[in-house]
Amino acid sequence: MVTTNKKGNRSRYSTYRTLVQTAAFLVILLNPFANYYLGVNFVQGWYQSLGIGKLWFVSPLEGLESILVSKLVYLPLLVGMTIPVLLALFLGRVFCGWICPINYLSELLDRLRRFLTRKKIIKDAITLPKYLLWFALIGELVLTMILGAPVFVWLSPPGLVGREIMMAVFFRTLAIEGIIVLMVLTMNLITRRFYCRYMCPLGGLLAFLGSKRKLVVSRIEPECKECGLCKMACPLGLDPLKGESLSNYCWNCGECVDMCPDRTLRFRWRRTPVNGFIPLQVQNGSQPRDASK
Amino acid sequence: MKKGNMSRRYPLEAKHLTRRKLLKAAIVCATLAPSKVLAKPLFDSPVGVNRLRPPGAVPEDVFAGKCIRCGRCVEVCPYHSIIPLDARSGVYAGTPLIYAEQIPCYLCMKCVQVCPTGTLKNISQEETRMGLAVIEKYSCITWRGEALCRTCYNVCPFKEKAIHLDQLRPVVDEKYCTGCGLCTHGCPITVSPGKKAINIKPIFAQVGVRW
Numbered sequence: 001m002v003t004t005n006k007k008g009n010r011s012r013y014s015t016y017r018t019l020v021q022t023a024a025f026l027v028i029l030l031n032p033f034a035n036y037y038l039g040v041n042f043v044q045g046w047y048q049s050l051g052i053g054k055l056w057f058v059s060p061l062e063g064l065e066s067i068l069v070s071k072l073v074y075l076p077l078l079v080g081m082t083i084p085v086l087l088a089l090f091l092g093r094v095f096c097g098w099i100c101p102i103n104y105l106s107e108l109l110d111r112l113r114r115f116l117t118r119k120k121i122i123k124d125a126i127t128l129p130k131y132l133l134w135f136a137l138i139g140e141l142v143l144t145m146i147l148g149a150p151v152f153v154w155l156s157p158p159g160l161v162g163r164e165i166m167m168a169v170f171f172r173t174l175a176i177e178g179i180i181v182l183m184v185l186t187m188n189l190i191t192r193r194f195y196c197r198y199m200c201p202l203g204g205l206l207a208f209l210g211s212k213r214k215l216v217v218s219r220i221e222p223e224c225k226e227c228g229l230c231k232m233a234c235p236l237g238l239d240p241l242k243g244e245s246l247s248n249y250c251w252n253c254g255e256c257v258d259m260c261p262d263r264t265l266r267f268r269w270r271r272t273p274v275n276g277f278i279p280l281q282v283q284n285g286s287q288p289r290d291a292s293k
Numbered sequence: 294m295k296k297g298n299m300s301r302r303y304p305l306e307a308k309h310l311t312r313r314k315l316l317k318a319a320i321v322c323a324t325l326a327p328s329k330v331l332a333k334p335l336f337d338s339p340v341g342v343n344r345l346r347p348p349g350a351v352p353e354d355v356f357a358g359k360c361i362r363c364g365r366c367v368e369v370c371p372y373h374s375i376i377p378l379d380a381r382s383g384v385y386a387g388t389p390l391i392y393a394e395q396i397p398c399y400l401c402m403k404c405v406q407v408c409p410t411g412t413l414k415n416i417s418q419e420e421t422r423m424g425l426a427v428i429e430k431y432s433c434i435t436w437r438g439e440a441l442c443r444t445c446y447n448v449c450p451f452k453e454k455a456i457h458l459d460q461l462r463p464v465v466d467e468k469y470c471t472g473c474g475l476c477t478h479g480c481p482i483t484v485s486p487g488k489k490a491i492n493i494k495p496i497f498a499q500v501g502v503r504w
Contacts, residue, residue: 031368032368035368035369036368036373039371041368041369041371041403041407044364044365044368044369044407045363045364045365045368045407045409046363046364048361048362048363048364049361049363049365049409049410050363051365051407051409056409058361058363058409058410059361062361062363063361063409063410065358065361066358066359066360066361066410066412069355069358069359070351070355070358070359072355072359072411074410074411076409076411077409077410077411080409147384148357148358149336149357149358149384150357150358150361153360153361153362153387154362154384154386154387155380155386159362159363159387162364163362163364163377163387166364166367166368166377167377167379170367170368170373171376175377175379175380175386175387176379176380176381177379177380177386177387
């Protein structure tokens with residue numbers, strides 16, 4: 001059913017992405033060793049907050065929760081959140097697609113699954129409405145403020161990966177809450193990135209920040225044969241034929257761009273809508289195109 | 294167009310509060326209410342005698358809310374004094390704690406420089422108030438008159454200020470004691486598991502938060 005790309009441009013972005021993800025994972029994997037055995041403190045933390053020398057990164061949701069709960073604004077925290085927020089504003093959910101260790105592990109598992117089942121396409125068993133992501137974000141923030149304890153910070157899967165690695169290196173044990181990571185990874189068996197699609201508040205916040213992002217996957221409509229491979233390639237189950245690659249949910253991983261046999265999907269820098277070159281939104285009224293045609 | 298969709302998806306009767314719905318809600322509320330009581334250990338602070346937050350910590354009231362569990366203080370601590378808690382500590386899972394009698398804080402002040410949230414405020418060694426050292430005079434062999442031990446005095450980083458000797462017996466001055474726990478760590482007398490003849494009481498962790 002699935003043909004590889006004849007023009008030989010397959011796995012272009014996937015290769016870059018895997019490299020970036022591996023590098024990002026190696027940072028949190030090797031850093032505890034450097035801290036513990038070599039006493040090198042140049043880098044500390046993981047993707048809840050990462051310090052590289054004097055450069056601080058703070059995950060936007062974690063920072064927001066900390067501010068909401070303590071009802072105090074700490075300026076270094078805001079400064080630490082600046083770069084991730086700017087990244088999300090311009091590029092969208094790229095953290096999820098290109099850095100997040102949960103997605104990295106999920107992709108590795110997907111590869112293993114493809115290898116074991118010898119099928120190129122993984123079918124999603126359960127698909128829910130995509131707007132559940134917003135409920136996850138809002139619900140999580142409200143719960144955080146009611147409890148007075150930051151919920152996502154407490155048990156955030158991407159953070160837990162880092163915490164477990166650090167626990168293993170520093171204390172030669174694993175924290176119990178790591179079971180959440182296993183659960184999130186297991187959910188991939190039902191639907192790819194089930195957690196990321198519908199439940200991740202951080203993904204929700206980044207998607208919200210990326211509403212007006214500049215980097216999008218856009219389609220050259222006249223050249224498109226509407227084969228629907230892009231939809232099957234998308235780990236989030238988005239359909240670029242319906243313009244969903246322009247929606248908030250897309251995390252710009254480039255899987256669809258790689259998969260497209262006619263190279264009609266491309267990363268574009270969204271300009272102001274004045275020149276009208278790129279269709280910004282597909283109207284709700286237009287009939288959905290059938291992928292099987 | 295959109296409205297038409299909505300009414301199709303949600304039929305009219307579903308909008309009304311039916312008896313069944315009310316009962317369902319009541320059952321959910323009834324099951325959730327006692328969980329607040331059961332969940333009490335989830336909200337109990339792990340801070341106590343010889344169980345201290347790292348230097349510069351905000352009051353325990355907001356600690357769990359402010360700390361984002363990034364673990365940078367744990368990783369940066371050269372003595373591995375700071376240990377992250379796990380899920381058994383409820384909402385405090387992932388927050389840093391120092392077990393003073395095991396590995397005390399050596400006041401290197403590295404953790405306060407990396408904390409990104411201001412949970413550990415960037416303060417100096419002298420300003421640190423992790424707690425207050427309290428001598429159990431009935432357990433301390435010097436105070437009991439059994440021996441002339443002055444280990445706590447010897448190991449104190451603010452010797453003569455925080456701990457001085459009064460007729461060869463150690464006395465803590467709360468004006469200078471940082472609560473680092475070096476004295477607790479050094480004390481040769483173990484009264485009960487985790488308790489020595491000199492203990493750190495985190496009296497400053499309990500102060501309320503002023504906005």
